[in-house]
Amino acid sequence: xxxxxxxxxxxxxxxxxxxxxxxxxxxxxxxxxxxxxxxxxxxxxxxxxxxxxxxxxxxxxxxxxxxxxxxxxxxxxxxxxxxxxxxxxxxxxxxxxxxxxxxxxxxxxxxxxxxxxxxxxxxxxxxxxxxxxxxxxxxxxxxxxxxxxxxxxxxxxxxxxxxxxxxxxxxxxxxxxxxxxxxxxxxxxxxxxxxxxxxxxxxxxxxxxxxxxxxxxxxxxxxxxxxxxxxxxxxxxxxxxxxxxxxxxxxxxxxxxx
Amino acid sequence: xxxxxxxxxxxxxxxxxxxxxxxxxxxxxxxxxxxxxxxxxxxxxxxxxxxxxxxxxxxxxxxxxxxxxxxxxxxxxxxxxxxxxxxxxxxxxxxxxxxxxxxxxxxxxxxxxxxxxxxxxxxxxxxxxxxxxxxxxxxxxxxxxxxxxxxxxxxxxxxxxxxxxxxxxxxxxxxxxxxxxxxxxxxxxxxxxxxxxxxxxxxxxxxxxxxxxxxxxxxxxxxxxxxxxxxxxxxxxxxxxxxxxxxxxxxxxxxxxxxxxxxxxxxxxxxxxxxxxxxxxxxxxxxxxxxxxxxxxxxxxxxxx
Ligand SMILES: Cc1cc2nc3c(=O)[nH]c(=O)nc-3n(C[C@H](O)[C@H](O)[C@H](O)COP(=O)(O)O)c2cc1C
Numbered sequence: 387x388x389x390x391x392x393x394x395x396x397x398x399x400x401x402x403x404x405x406x407x408x409x410x411x412x413x414x415x416x417x418x419x420x421x422x423x424x425x426x427x428x429x430x431x432x433x434x435x436x437x438x439x440x441x442x443x444x445x446x447x448x449x450x451x452x453x454x455x456x457x458x459x460x461x462x463x464x465x466x467x468x469x470x471x472x473x474x475x476x477x478x479x480x481x482x483x484x485x486x487x488x489x490x491x492x493x494x495x496x497x498x499x500x501x502x503x504x505x506x507x508x509x510x511x512x513x514x515x516x517x518x519x520x521x522x523x524x525x526x527x528x529x530x531x532x533x534x535x536x537x538x539x540x541x542x543x544x545x546x547x548x549x550x551x552x553x554x555x556x557x558x559x560x561x562x563x564x565x566x567x568x569x570x571x572x573x574x575x576x577x578x579x580x581x582x583x584x585x586x587x588x589x590x591x592x593x594x595x596x597x598x599x600x601x602x603x604x605x606x607x608x609x610x611x612x613x614x615x616x617x618x619x620x621x622x623x624x625x626x627x628x629x630x631x632x633x634x635x636x637x638x639x640x641x642x643x644x
Numbered sequence: 645x646x647x648x649x650x651x652x653x654x655x656x657x658x659x660x661x662x663x664x665x666x667x668x669x670x671x672x673x674x675x676x677x678x679x680x681x682x683x684x685x686x687x688x689x690x691x692x693x694x695x696x697x698x699x700x701x702x703x704x705x706x707x708x709x710x711x712x713x714x715x716x717x718x719x720x721x722x723x724x725x726x727x728x729x730x731x732x733x734x735x736x737x738x739x740x741x742x743x744x745x746x747x748x749x750x751x752x753x754x755x756x757x758x759x760x761x762x763x764x765x766x767x768x769x770x771x772x773x774x775x776x777x778x779x780x781x782x783x784x785x786x787x788x789x790x791x792x793x794x795x796x797x798x799x800x801x802x803x804x805x806x807x808x809x810x811x812x813x814x815x816x817x818x819x820x821x822x823x824x825x826x827x828x829x830x831x832x833x834x835x836x837x838x839x840x841x842x843x844x845x846x847x848x849x850x851x852x853x854x855x856x857x858x859x860x861x862x863x864x865x866x867x868x869x870x871x872x873x874x875x876x877x878x879x880x881x882x883x884x885x886x887x888x889x890x891x892x893x894x895x896x897x898x899x900x901x902x903x904x905x906x907x908x909x910x911x912x913x914x915x916x917x918x919x920x921x922x923x924x925x926x927x928x929x930x931x932x933x934x935x936x937x938x939x940x941x942x943x944x945x946x947x948x949x
Contacts, residue, residue, distance in 0.1 A: 387679075387680055387918075389918075426916065431711055432709070433709055433710075433711070433712055433713060433714065433863060433864075433916065434707075434709050434714060434915060434916060435915070435916060459709075476918065601704055601705065602704075602705045602706070602707045602708065602709075602853075603707065604706075604707045604714065604716065604912075604915045605670075605676070605914070605915040605918075606915075607676040607677075607679075607918075608672065608675075608676045609670065609671055609672035609676040609677060609914075609915075610669070610670055610672075610707070610716070610718070610915060611669075611672075611692070611701065611706070611718050611721045612706045612707035612716060612718060613704070613706070613707070614701060614702075614703075614704045614706055614718075614721070615704060616703075616704075624700060625700055625701055625704075625721060630676075643703075643704075
């Protein structure tokens with residue numbers, strides 16, 4: 387398996403967030419929405435690879451995009467890559483979102499950098515009606531609005547401080563939108579607390595939902611059992627692993643930590 | 645020409661086609677990495693740490709990155725020894741590589757029962773894990789004193805029908821004392837080091853990063869400590885030593901052999917580079933070609949002082 391690919395473009399989205407386009411025909415070919423790649427970021431202090439979900443796939447060009455917010459040593463090192471640099475990437479890994487023909491109306495709910503995997507989902511999902519709800523901390527954090535607009539029948543952006551779009555949490559938007567008209571499935575990705583609330587809202591309305599989780603990973607392929615998350619079983623619980631059993635889980639199955 | 649090079653080693657009756665073994669807990673039961681390379685290339689596979697009953701493991705986060713290494717607090721999550729025998733051995737036997745069962749327990753009786761069960765199973769050796777830092781009971785409690793090691797090893801020795809490898813913890817004052825206790829109690833070989841007990845804190849949240857607060861350090865960061873311990877222990881005992889701790893490539897393998905190891909295990913490096921195991925073997929072979937070594941035994945303990 388060839389792990390060395392090439393950075394094709396870097397596009398700054400805001401102060402600390404950028405989109406990296408990588409040429410990797412095999413990954414672009416087989417990658418599905420919700421799956422992730424495991425990237426060797428390099429630098430003196432980023433030893434482990436870092437997982438990034440596929441944000442946009444261009445199968446014709448053989449490229450895909452990942453969205454990166456500089457948050458630590460790994461993403462800091464990644465921000466130093468330039469166009470045409472070689473980059474060591476494994477993947478695609480994980481299960482991905484469901485793409486069901488029976489789901490005619492869907493809603494995607496993204497918070498912060500959790501919006502990234504939802505873009506490719508919208509690009510590939512066969513639903514005839516797509517509602518997109520995105521939440522950000524403030525106006526400076528809003529990313530990819532136009533891309534989401536292009537792939538949605540309706541897009542609503544909210545900011546926590548009201549500096550852009552609706553004021554408040556994206557979960558409140560979800561609640562009122564589902565009140566107006568139900569959907570067949572909701573796809574959620576964002577901070578843990580936001581996902582927890584969004585799942586509760588869907589549950590109350592008996593609408594199936596899927597969440598894409600994030601956890602610190604070791605190997606990224608299911609060997610080290612590092613990225614555990616708590617899941618409900620019929621009368622018990624167990625640890626599943628985000629890299630192999632996920633990163634996408636049915637919302638009802640996840641036991642969110644307090 | 646290269647065919648003349650003999651990479652094979654024999655460790656207390658366990659014959660390996662080459663001295664590179666996948667370290668327990670880093671390689672699952674081999675399934676995941678079989679997508680990357682032919683598992684038959686490995687000298688052996690030490691499978692994920694097994695217990696009598698399935699174990700769920702510790703709460704997340706279980707991994708924290710540290711400079712040139714990682715902390716883990718997985719806590720021996722495993723499907724139990726019976727599921728291993730039923731579901732995993734048949735898969736592993738499709739490959740021509742040694743199967744080393746890594747066994748843990750809470751009590752001496754657990755260890756006895758594990759060894760009794762594994763002695764009847766189709767495995768090539770048993771590695772007693774007396775050194776897991778991530779579980780409260782057993783394990784470390786026995787593994788950190790010479791008397792504890794002597795008690796467990798002498799009891800399981802009587803039941804063990806396979807080569808018995810005792811895995812030692814580095815979290816002690818004098819690892820040689822433990823090594824000698826294991827040897828005296830009947831261990832056929834020793835493996836070291838398990839992870840070094842450590843901790844990581846997030847200054848922003850003022851909380852520990854690991855759900856279990858403390859965890860075991862592995863990866864390149866621990867290599868100098870591991871090398872030193874392998875060097876000391878292999879001089880202190882007559883039984884073979886399997887060295888590990890931060891090995892990432894063929895040169896690292898050579899260093900451990902020179903320090904006195906008869907074979908090595910590679911773990912954490914594979915998380916970053918899934919070909920680390922294969923490249924360690926290739927690197928060793930290349931070193932031997934370049935240095936006119938025909939057999940691994942020429943390197944073992946070959947340190948020039
Ligand atoms: C995620 C992880 C899980 C581990 N689980 C086990 C285990 O179940 N049993 C065991 O004896 N050692 C276990 N170890 C220790 C390794 O086998 C090895 O002793 C240690 O990691 C040092 O080698 P390395 O630096 O090459 O990884 C584990 C290590 C890691 C990183």
